[in-house]
Amino acid sequence: MIKAINLSHDYNGDIALRDINLEIKRGEFICLVGESGSGKTTLLSILSTLLKPKEGQLSFNKQNYKDIKNLDEFRQKNIGFIFQFHHLINYLTLFENVKLANEECKDEEILKVFKLLNIEDLKSKFPTEISGGQRQRAAIARALINNPKVIFADEPTGNLDSKNAQIVFELLKNLSAKGTTVIVATHNKELATMANKIYEVKDGQLK
Numbered sequence: 001m002i003k004a005i006n007l008s009h010d011y012n013g014d015i016a017l018r019d020i021n022l023e024i025k026r027g028e029f030i031c032l033v034g035e036s037g038s039g040k041t042t043l044l045s046i047l048s049t050l051l052k053p054k055e056g057q058l059s060f061n062k063q064n065y066k067d068i069k070n071l072d073e074f075r076q077k078n079i080g081f082i083f084q085f086h087h088l089i090n091y092l093t094l095f096e097n098v099k100l101a102n103e104e105c106k107d108e109e110i111l112k113v114f115k116l117l118n119i120e121d122l123k124s125k126f127p128t129e130i131s132g133g134q135r136q137r138a139a140i141a142r143a144l145i146n147n148p149k150v151i152f153a154d155e156p157t158g159n160l161d162s163k164n165a166q167i168v169f170e171l172l173k174n175l176s177a178k179g180t181t182v183i184v185a186t187h188n189k190e191l192a193t194m195a196n197k198i199y200e201v202k203d204g205q206l207k
């Protein structure tokens, strides 16, 4: 589904990634582990088309990303993002936060996703009124609302306790079992064992 060939990237000459070759199949749950500064976020940003690699090729279902005419639309349709900090808007309820991500989505569809994540009772709460784990589940709801084919998550459990971190990983694993491709960068080597494949990023290379 996603194929990267010899991807390399630098920031003003400082090498961040070199010669990354990677093939990710539909429904795979992939974890990228590695020390701080090893290149995980850079790789996620490139694979999710947010960052243009300096060198190398990237394709989605055999289509070169350079041939995708409208990348914003492509991301909107195909990709869900989850970050370490939930980036929810504090003056909107959880329901309104998710609705904002896709105004055309029917209310029933949003409620379905809330149910899936076990936060349906919280839909009228504001982000400031709930726990960190619940906020992160709301952020996952927002990422799921467009029915993405691929989910990219950068340290999704970085600010969660171990119980909530486990819940988030179980949710991601369930999504991959249903056919969503899930690619996660994490420091948590124990949780990473839940993935189908673990890649270590070291000094900008995959081990």
Ligand SMILES: Nc1ncnc2c1ncn2[C@@H]1O[C@H](COP(=O)(O)OP(=O)(O)OP(=O)(O)O)[C@@H](O)[C@H]1O
Binding pocket: 011, 015, 016, 034, 035, 036, 037, 038, 039, 040, 041, 042, 043
């Ligand atoms: N916008 C940027 N400008 C300049 N250098 C950057 C930028 N983003 C990352 N880097 C550098 O690129 C290298 C890889 O960083 P990256 O953020 O990809 O690592 P990481 O593994 O995600 O780290 P962390 O686990 O701390 O998030 C580091 O040396 C970092 O300092």
